[in-house]
Amino acid sequence: MQTPAFEAWPQIGESLAHYVRRRRETLCLSQRELALKAAIHPQSVGKIERGQTTRLNLRTKKTLALALEIPAEHLEAAERGRPLPAGGIVQFCPQCWEPGSEADVLWLDPRAHYCYMCGTPLCDRCPNCQESVASLKFRFCPYCGTGYKAPV
């Protein structure tokens, strides 16, 4: 089974509207073509992309996911909005994380222990003082000033 490309996942903080539009544009479909493919009304696609529809019914979710070539779970995650890490834990790959960016959704999965891109064990605390990372908005540990990203 092929894992969908990372770009096919809803990103942290991405709205359903933005996600659907991004997938549609990736597939080079017009709103009309997507509507046809998903067997829904073109106006419904417009409403979703304008953020007027934030909850999809089951049938729409299924056909729209198929048309966008993503699992229906991705649409569900986007519907819920910003996927929050379980228990507020921020896990990240000290190799792949770019300071100033949000953690990748795949790292935040509580079942994930290793980076899906490079295999490095994920890290959820300061490498120096072991204080847990509250937010990746900070590039450095607020307690001891150590940079969160592993030195290259």
Ligand SMILES: [Zn+2]
């Ligand atoms: Zn990595």
Ligand SMILES: [Zn+2]
């Ligand atoms: Zn520290």
